[in-house]
Amino acid sequence: MRFNSFKLICIFLTVALVGCGDVRPEALTVGETKCSHCSMSIVDMRFHTQLITYKGKRYHFDAIECMEQFQKQKDLKIAKVWVTNYLDTKEFIPKDEAIIIHSDKIRSPMGAGLAAFKTHEDSSQFQN
Template sequence: MKRLYLLGWAIFLLLAACQQSGFFDFKSGEFQCDNCRMSIVDMRYKAEVRSPKGKLYYFDSIECMNDWSKEHPDQVGTQWVTNYYDPSQWLDAKKALIMVGNNIPSPMGGHLLAVATEEEWRRAQKEFGGKKVAHP
Protein backbone atom coordinates (compact mmCIF):
# COMPACT_ATOMS: atom_id res chain seq x y z
CA MET A 1 0.00 0.00 0.00
CA LYS A 2 2.85 2.38 0.86
CA ARG A 3 4.43 1.72 -2.57
CA LEU A 4 1.18 2.56 -4.32
CA TYR A 5 0.92 5.79 -2.31
CA LEU A 6 4.50 6.77 -3.21
CA LEU A 7 3.93 5.86 -6.86
CA GLY A 8 0.84 8.07 -6.92
CA TRP A 9 2.79 11.01 -5.52
CA ALA A 10 5.64 10.43 -7.97
CA ILE A 11 3.23 10.49 -10.91
CA PHE A 12 1.54 13.62 -9.58
CA LEU A 13 4.87 15.44 -9.17
CA LEU A 14 6.02 14.36 -12.62
CA LEU A 15 2.84 15.65 -14.25
CA ALA A 16 3.03 18.91 -12.30
CA ALA A 17 6.63 19.41 -13.45
CA CYS A 18 5.61 18.90 -17.08
CA GLN A 19 3.19 21.84 -17.15
CA GLN A 20 4.15 23.90 -20.16
CA SER A 21 5.03 27.55 -20.09
CA GLY A 22 6.18 29.99 -22.73
CA PHE A 23 5.71 29.68 -26.47
CA PHE A 24 5.48 26.79 -28.92
CA ASP A 25 7.23 27.24 -32.25
CA PHE A 26 5.41 25.98 -35.33
CA LYS A 27 5.76 25.89 -39.11
CA SER A 28 4.03 27.96 -41.76
CA GLY A 29 0.56 26.62 -42.53
CA GLU A 30 0.48 24.31 -39.50
CA PHE A 31 -2.21 26.25 -37.60
CA GLN A 32 -5.11 28.62 -38.20
CA CYS A 33 -5.45 31.89 -36.36
CA ASP A 34 -7.70 31.48 -33.32
CA ASN A 35 -9.18 34.92 -34.01
CA CYS A 36 -9.78 35.20 -37.77
CA ARG A 37 -9.31 31.54 -38.83
CA MET A 38 -6.81 32.42 -41.57
CA SER A 39 -3.96 29.98 -42.06
CA ILE A 40 -0.80 31.26 -40.36
CA VAL A 41 1.76 31.52 -43.17
CA ASP A 42 3.78 34.72 -42.76
CA MET A 43 5.92 33.81 -39.80
CA ARG A 44 7.22 37.37 -39.29
CA TYR A 45 3.91 38.35 -37.69
CA LYS A 46 2.82 35.23 -35.77
CA ALA A 47 1.85 35.48 -32.12
CA GLU A 48 0.66 33.23 -29.31
CA VAL A 49 -1.19 33.37 -26.03
CA ARG A 50 -0.72 30.78 -23.31
CA SER A 51 -3.62 30.58 -20.90
CA PRO A 52 -3.11 30.38 -17.13
CA LYS A 53 -3.87 26.64 -17.45
CA GLY A 54 -1.30 26.15 -20.23
CA LYS A 55 -3.54 26.06 -23.33
CA LEU A 56 -2.00 27.69 -26.40
CA TYR A 57 -3.83 29.98 -28.82
CA TYR A 58 -2.23 30.86 -32.17
CA PHE A 59 -2.53 34.08 -34.18
CA ASP A 60 -1.45 35.26 -37.61
CA SER A 61 -0.73 38.78 -36.36
CA ILE A 62 -0.27 40.92 -33.28
CA GLU A 63 -3.56 42.67 -34.02
CA CYS A 64 -5.46 39.35 -34.01
CA MET A 65 -3.82 38.41 -30.71
CA ASN A 66 -4.77 41.80 -29.24
CA ASP A 67 -8.38 41.59 -30.46
CA TRP A 68 -8.79 38.02 -29.18
CA SER A 69 -7.18 38.89 -25.83
CA LYS A 70 -9.65 41.74 -25.28
CA GLU A 71 -12.54 39.32 -25.86
CA HIS A 72 -11.06 36.53 -23.68
CA PRO A 73 -9.17 38.25 -20.82
CA ASP A 74 -9.59 35.26 -18.52
CA GLN A 75 -7.69 33.08 -21.04
CA VAL A 76 -4.63 35.34 -21.21
CA GLY A 77 -1.63 34.20 -19.20
CA THR A 78 1.40 35.13 -21.29
CA GLN A 79 1.59 36.65 -24.76
CA TRP A 80 4.36 36.00 -27.27
CA VAL A 81 5.23 37.69 -30.56
CA THR A 82 7.93 36.94 -33.10
CA ASN A 83 10.80 39.16 -34.08
CA TYR A 84 10.03 40.53 -37.54
CA TYR A 85 13.68 40.20 -38.59
CA ASP A 86 14.16 36.75 -37.03
CA PRO A 87 10.84 34.86 -36.92
CA SER A 88 12.47 31.97 -35.05
CA GLN A 89 12.99 34.34 -32.09
CA TRP A 90 9.99 34.58 -29.77
CA LEU A 91 9.61 37.70 -27.61
CA ASP A 92 7.57 38.30 -24.50
CA ALA A 93 4.97 40.73 -25.87
CA LYS A 94 5.34 42.96 -22.80
CA LYS A 95 9.08 43.39 -23.48
CA ALA A 96 9.04 43.53 -27.29
CA LEU A 97 9.38 46.80 -29.18
CA ILE A 98 6.14 47.08 -31.15
CA MET A 99 5.78 49.37 -34.15
CA VAL A 100 2.69 50.60 -35.95
CA GLY A 101 2.93 52.16 -39.39
CA ASN A 102 0.83 52.35 -42.54
CA ASN A 103 3.64 50.80 -44.60
CA ILE A 104 3.80 47.60 -42.51
CA PRO A 105 2.01 44.87 -44.50
CA SER A 106 0.78 42.76 -41.58
CA PRO A 107 -1.75 40.04 -42.47
CA MET A 108 -4.88 41.66 -41.01
CA GLY A 109 -4.08 45.27 -41.86
CA GLY A 110 -3.33 46.41 -38.31
CA HIS A 111 0.12 47.48 -39.51
CA LEU A 112 1.96 46.07 -36.45
CA LEU A 113 5.32 44.34 -36.10
CA ALA A 114 7.63 43.45 -33.21
CA VAL A 115 11.41 43.58 -32.83
CA ALA A 116 13.79 42.78 -29.99
CA THR A 117 16.49 45.46 -30.03
CA GLU A 118 16.94 49.18 -30.54
CA GLU A 119 19.12 48.40 -33.57
CA GLU A 120 16.27 46.42 -35.15
CA TRP A 121 13.90 49.21 -34.17
CA ARG A 122 16.01 51.75 -36.11
CA ARG A 123 16.15 49.39 -39.10
CA ALA A 124 12.35 49.01 -39.07
CA GLN A 125 11.94 52.77 -38.64
CA LYS A 126 14.00 53.38 -41.80
CA GLU A 127 12.16 50.65 -43.69
CA PHE A 128 8.57 51.43 -42.63
CA GLY A 129 8.54 54.84 -40.95
CA GLY A 130 6.35 53.64 -38.09
CA LYS A 131 6.15 54.66 -34.46
CA LYS A 132 6.38 52.82 -31.15
CA VAL A 133 3.22 51.70 -29.43
CA ALA A 134 2.74 50.27 -25.98
CA HIS A 135 1.57 46.70 -25.77
CA PRO A 136 -2.05 46.70 -24.54
Protein backbone atom coordinates in the same frame (compact mmCIF):
# COMPACT_ATOMS: atom_id res chain seq x y z
CA MET B 1 0.69 -0.91 2.55
CA ARG B 2 4.11 0.70 2.42
CA PHE B 3 4.47 -0.12 -1.27
CA ASN B 4 1.11 1.50 -2.13
CA SER B 5 2.04 4.68 -0.27
CA PHE B 6 5.35 4.79 -2.10
CA LYS B 7 3.57 4.42 -5.47
CA LEU B 8 1.16 7.24 -4.61
CA ILE B 9 4.00 9.53 -3.60
CA CYS B 10 5.89 8.76 -6.84
CA ILE B 11 2.80 9.47 -8.95
CA PHE B 12 2.15 12.75 -7.12
CA LEU B 13 5.76 13.91 -7.51
CA THR B 14 5.81 13.00 -11.20
CA VAL B 15 2.63 14.98 -11.89
CA ALA B 16 3.90 17.95 -9.85
CA LEU B 17 7.28 18.05 -11.62
CA VAL B 18 5.77 17.74 -15.10
CA GLY B 19 3.50 20.71 -14.38
CA CYS B 20 6.44 22.88 -13.29
CA GLY B 21 8.16 23.04 -16.67
CA ASP B 22 8.78 26.37 -18.36
CA VAL B 23 6.16 27.12 -20.99
CA ARG B 24 7.68 28.01 -24.35
CA PRO B 25 6.28 29.09 -27.71
CA GLU B 26 5.61 26.42 -30.32
CA ALA B 27 7.16 26.46 -33.77
CA LEU B 28 4.61 26.11 -36.56
CA THR B 29 4.77 24.86 -40.11
CA VAL B 30 3.72 27.58 -42.54
CA GLY B 31 0.08 27.24 -43.61
CA GLU B 32 -0.87 24.38 -41.25
CA THR B 33 -2.41 26.44 -38.45
CA LYS B 34 -5.24 28.95 -38.61
CA CYS B 35 -5.45 32.20 -36.67
CA SER B 36 -7.59 31.80 -33.55
CA HIS B 37 -9.26 35.16 -34.23
CA CYS B 38 -9.80 35.57 -37.99
CA SER B 39 -9.30 31.93 -39.14
CA MET B 40 -6.79 32.88 -41.86
CA SER B 41 -3.93 30.44 -42.39
CA ILE B 42 -0.73 31.59 -40.73
CA VAL B 43 1.67 31.97 -43.64
CA ASP B 44 3.80 35.05 -42.90
CA MET B 45 5.77 34.00 -39.86
CA ARG B 46 7.13 37.53 -39.28
CA PHE B 47 3.82 38.35 -37.62
CA HIS B 48 3.03 35.05 -35.84
CA THR B 49 1.88 35.61 -32.26
CA GLN B 50 1.07 33.10 -29.52
CA LEU B 51 -0.94 33.39 -26.33
CA ILE B 52 -1.22 30.81 -23.58
CA THR B 53 -3.70 30.91 -20.72
CA TYR B 54 -3.11 29.89 -17.12
CA LYS B 55 -5.11 26.73 -17.86
CA GLY B 56 -2.61 25.84 -20.60
CA LYS B 57 -4.78 26.59 -23.65
CA ARG B 58 -2.63 27.89 -26.51
CA TYR B 59 -3.86 30.26 -29.21
CA HIS B 60 -2.05 31.19 -32.44
CA PHE B 61 -2.54 34.39 -34.43
CA ASP B 62 -1.46 35.57 -37.87
CA ALA B 63 -0.91 39.14 -36.68
CA ILE B 64 -0.43 41.15 -33.50
CA GLU B 65 -3.67 43.01 -34.16
CA CYS B 66 -5.63 39.73 -34.26
CA MET B 67 -4.21 38.75 -30.88
CA GLU B 68 -5.13 42.15 -29.41
CA GLN B 69 -8.71 41.96 -30.73
CA PHE B 70 -9.02 38.38 -29.44
CA GLN B 71 -7.87 39.49 -25.97
CA LYS B 72 -10.45 42.30 -25.92
CA GLN B 73 -13.28 39.93 -26.89
CA LYS B 74 -12.42 37.06 -24.55
CA ASP B 75 -12.16 37.08 -20.79
CA LEU B 76 -9.01 34.99 -20.44
CA LYS B 77 -6.46 34.75 -17.68
CA ILE B 78 -3.32 35.05 -19.78
CA ALA B 79 -0.09 33.43 -18.64
CA LYS B 80 2.20 34.41 -21.52
CA VAL B 81 2.15 36.15 -24.89
CA TRP B 82 4.94 35.86 -27.44
CA VAL B 83 5.47 37.78 -30.65
CA THR B 84 7.80 36.83 -33.47
CA ASN B 85 10.82 39.01 -34.10
CA TYR B 86 10.08 40.64 -37.47
CA LEU B 87 13.75 40.29 -38.49
CA ASP B 88 14.17 36.67 -37.33
CA THR B 89 11.12 34.43 -37.70
CA LYS B 90 12.65 31.72 -35.53
CA GLU B 91 12.92 34.04 -32.52
CA PHE B 92 10.01 34.62 -30.17
CA ILE B 93 10.02 37.58 -27.80
CA PRO B 94 7.79 37.92 -24.74
CA LYS B 95 5.30 40.65 -25.71
CA ASP B 96 6.11 42.77 -22.66
CA GLU B 97 9.81 42.84 -23.70
CA ALA B 98 9.24 43.46 -27.42
CA ILE B 99 9.36 46.77 -29.23
CA ILE B 100 6.08 46.87 -31.14
CA ILE B 101 5.79 49.55 -33.77
CA HIS B 102 3.16 50.74 -36.21
CA SER B 103 4.52 51.62 -39.64
CA ASP B 104 3.19 52.24 -43.13
CA LYS B 105 6.33 50.45 -44.38
CA ILE B 106 5.13 47.15 -42.87
CA ARG B 107 2.38 45.15 -44.56
CA SER B 108 0.97 42.90 -41.86
CA PRO B 109 -1.62 40.23 -42.75
CA MET B 110 -4.54 42.25 -41.35
CA GLY B 111 -3.23 45.60 -42.60
CA ALA B 112 -2.57 47.40 -39.31
CA GLY B 113 1.18 47.60 -39.94
CA LEU B 114 2.20 46.28 -36.52
CA ALA B 115 5.48 44.42 -36.09
CA ALA B 116 7.64 43.33 -33.15
CA PHE B 117 11.36 43.87 -32.79
CA LYS B 118 13.94 42.90 -30.20
CA THR B 119 15.56 46.35 -29.92
CA HIS B 120 14.84 49.96 -30.80
CA GLU B 121 17.81 49.89 -33.17
CA ASP B 122 16.28 47.00 -35.11
CA SER B 123 12.99 48.88 -35.52
CA SER B 124 14.51 52.25 -36.50
CA GLN B 125 14.59 51.55 -40.25
CA PHE B 126 10.82 50.91 -40.20
CA GLN B 127 9.82 53.95 -38.17
CA ASN B 128 7.72 56.55 -40.02
